[in-house]
Amino acid sequence: MKDFFKILNESYQITDKVSISIMDVIVLLLVLLGASLILKLIRRIITRNLPNNDKKKFRAVFSYARWVIYIIIMLVTFHTLGVNVTGIFAASAALLIGIGLALQTFFQDIISGVFILVDQSVHVGDIIELEGKVGRVEEIKLRTTRAVTVDNKVLIIPNHLYLTNSLYNWTQNGTTTRESVSVGVAYGSDVQLVKRLLIQSAKSHSEVLNEPPPMVLFTDFGDSSLNFSVVFTLNDSFNARIPSSEIRFEIDRLFRENNVSIPFPQRDIHIIDKKK
Numbered sequence: 001m002k003d004f005f006k007i008l009n010e011s012y013q014i015t016d017k018v019s020i021s022i023m024d025v026i027v028l029l030l031v032l033l034g035a036s037l038i039l040k041l042i043r044r045i046i047t048r049n050l051p052n053n054d055k056k057k058f059r060a061v062f063s064y065a066r067w068v069i070y071i072i073i074m075l076v077t078f079h080t081l082g083v084n085v086t087g088i089f090a091a092s093a094a095l096l097i098g099i100g101l102a103l104q105t106f107f108q109d110i111i112s113g114v115f116i117l118v119d120q121s122v123h124v125g126d127i128i129e130l131e132g133k134v135g136r137v138e139e140i141k142l143r144t145t146r147a148v149t150v151d152n153k154v155l156i157i158p159n160h161l162y163l164t165n166s167l168y169n170w171t172q173n174g175t176t177t178r179e180s181v182s183v184g185v186a187y188g189s190d191v192q193l194v195k196r197l198l199i200q201s202a203k204s205h206s207e208v209l210n211e212p213p214p215m216v217l218f219t220d221f222g223d224s225s226l227n228f229s230v231v232f233t234l235n236d237s238f239n240a241r242i243p244s245s246e247i248r249f250e251i252d253r254l255f256r257e258n259n260v261s262i263p264f265p266q267r268d269i270h271i272i273d274k275k276k
Helices: 002-009 022-047 052-080 086-102 104-119 191-203 241-257
Strands: 011-013 019-021 127-130 133-140 144-148 154-158 177-185 215-221 226-234
Touching (some): 177 241, 191 226, 191 241, 226 241
Antiparallel strands (some): 127 133, 133 144, 177 226, 215 226
């Protein structure tokens, strides 16, 4: 038995400064086995509530991260067992720093993609607004998100922008959204008539939902007009500009029929005659 342990603990010279024994290799294998079991458990906990497509994406990223963790565990284990790996540490540190600086944004995108998959803040089909751009999410990849605007233009969004900017998810609370159209009328107009006409213009549109019903807000006393806003609910906020435009056409028609004028800014000019 002593001879057996002697064989296990016998060191073999790999290089001038690095030597390793069979026992060191056995300990390393046991540590890697334990780390593998822990990583599998972590992966199952994280992915248990994810859709199947997102699970596949997360596993792809996790597989790369797992090999990096294995390398770090191997170096740390050898160092703990007394194997001189200082040179390997130094070379690895310099290499990782160089790679990290060169691929900093790339890694930010990958990490952000993992966060998106885990916390489910954005889904395919959601309408999002980011940096003033609005689009419907078509595909979420590990590094980028693909969205299509209302003009059928494709937005390629780097995932790290989700962490550094405020993201507006228009449809996270549901597909219906409240939209509004603003208009001003001349001072002296019948405000109750204006209210009825604005509600009529919204209700007359086929895409405006009956519940909750359209409502009118008297928003302000402007410099040249009384300002109102008609608020209504749509089931497709992505194409809201079309029904909003049609409601404006209807408002203009109803105002003309009922002699409600939409004013424009006017200024009185007083000319002073200095000769008098």
